[in-house]
Amino acid sequence: MKVSDVNEAYDELAFEPHEEELLSRVAWHYYHDGLTQSEIGERLNLSRIKVSRMLDRGRRMGLIHVHINSSYGGCFALEARLQEIYGLDEARVIPAQETGNINDRLAEAASQYLMGRLKDQEMLAVGWGATVMGTLQRLARTLSYRDISLVSLTGGVSAYIEGVASGRSSQNVHLIPAPLVVSQESIAEAIRAERHVVEVMSMARTANYALVGIGAVADEATLIASGYASRSQFEIFRRQGAVGDIIGIFYDQNGVPLDLPFHKMLVGLDFDALSAIPQVIAAAGGPRKVEAIRAAARGGRINVLITDEPTAEAILEKDQA
């Protein structure tokens, strides 16, 4: 090959057919035949370094394309965009699937995420919600094996955490011994002043990770189903601009907490304390929660989001413009 030929052809977008053939040949030997660059070089009378550069060019120009043959493949693009747009530390998107409970699948993904993250003897703070419960159930074995401490972010957790804690030395599980919501502000204040409660809450502030759910302001919410709130209350929240809640705290479309009487009756940490935890991980998905998740992400309430493909698409669609 003449050097001048190459110079004439130098144009990032197109190259000589002759070079394209050579490149295809090099790429074929490299990727399909498993030859090393040196072997290809001596076979085609090229220096090793030149083969290396041809492969590089082929990759950059898209002549060599790596396809990942999996339903997960499409989700990574969504993850990257979620991370970029909302400044998340990490996003996990699980593939769309008609069959199967979405909360179960999210819980599975969340537990897998945590299994890969939690180190020995770290502390995990947990919020409230169906997805959180499912995640903890799946994590139970890992937690005891790695000597992870659990601490609750709010009241009302003991009901479902006991199964998880069974068989473990109880000193590693610290629960707020109270419901999530009480009927009067004065009672909530009294509980929050209890020595044990104060201790647990200050311990929660030292956790490495917080695992929370995100609730929609819809009649199907777990808060209503479990009797902590009524439909009429939700109607009021909605009129005040609430789009979702995290650990019982309702926020508007920008993720800013609202000033509601309901919040005064909660037993648990507030948003400032939650934000102080290094990694706040939220697992949530489904059509009803799109707005709630989007607002939480926009407001910087969470660092890690685990959701499903259609939800991720719906969230991003609104912020594309």
Add this chain to the structure above:
Amino acid sequence: MKVSDVNEAYDELAFEPHEEELLSRVAWHYYHDGLTQSEIGERLNLSRIKVSRMLDRGRRMGLIHVHINSSYGGCFALEARLQEIYGLDEARVIPAQETGNINDRLAEAASQYLMGRLKDQEMLAVGWGATVMGTLQRLARTLSYRDISLVSLTGGVSAYIEGVASGRSSQNVHLIPAPLVVSQESIAEAIRAERHVVEVMSMARTANYALVGIGAVADEATLIASGYASRSQFEIFRRQGAVGDIIGIFYDQNGVPLDLPFHKMLVGLDFDALSAIPQVIAAAGGPRKVEAIRAAARGGRINVLITDEPTAEAILEKDQA
């Protein structure tokens, strides 16, 4: 390919959903994000060596596929001449290579070709032979991902198609439940009259693509190795002018099918039915098959030929004068 290899490959085709996700993620970071294996390791809490092994596994299982996105597979001059001389719709010629199994390399090329061609929910009819088997193994993931239906052109396919079909809803795979050849004409007739067999065969006629191998009339033929025919039979075929076979049907040097008793004992489609399929794709190569491939091309038995460089040269040499 040895049977043991096939079995191993089948075992590897199945894996846990969680592993698939992790693998996809690793592959994505490696190939699309350009991270090093160490970086991926620390990000996902895996040892570097484990990442390396996962990538290796992903490549072998066909989850990771390197596509060389050239309008030509590699050797255009040969491809252009093959297309012109034999009126093929398309020819793919892969570079010469002494080492490495030629059938594996052809299977790779064929699977790549089909991946670029097959659209969602189309139907692929498959013939018989080692190269076809290898191609299907590589295609397995793509097939299920794109919801491609498979249908057999002949009997005897079930032995190797099962691994490919595993994990897929069986309604998309339609096999002729019989061997390729039976011992008596009457038995073949009876099988061909079976309702289920009739159904599958009429379905095969509606396929968009047919993928077939081309066999040589040589003692090393897969037909002999697998016990469907004997050396003495081959000797007779040869004397009657046979130069090769496609889906068990032997033809002369012009690609015209011979009138052999053997054909009456086949369970499968005939040449007329095969020709009715819009795209008949043949993948074959090697010195012994030169005559067989040339005759098939001359006779218009195939529309697309995938072969290797020395074979292509040998074929063309005979028709140059």
Add this chain to the structure above:
DNA sequence: GCACATCGTGATCATATGATCGACGAAAAC
């Protein structure tokens, strides 16, 4: 229960790869 095979794991090390640098040659600018 114990020996044994099998598999997955990480450590070590040789090799493959690609980033950097200076040299060279061709075209363009002066």
Add this chain to the structure above:
DNA sequence: GTTTTCGTCGATCATATGATCACGATGTGC
């Protein structure tokens, strides 16, 4: 004609990679 600029080339070297080995866990058959 000279100089400048640009791009390619190969040498060198740090790094990335994968082959090999040895270990420990797990499961299996006797």
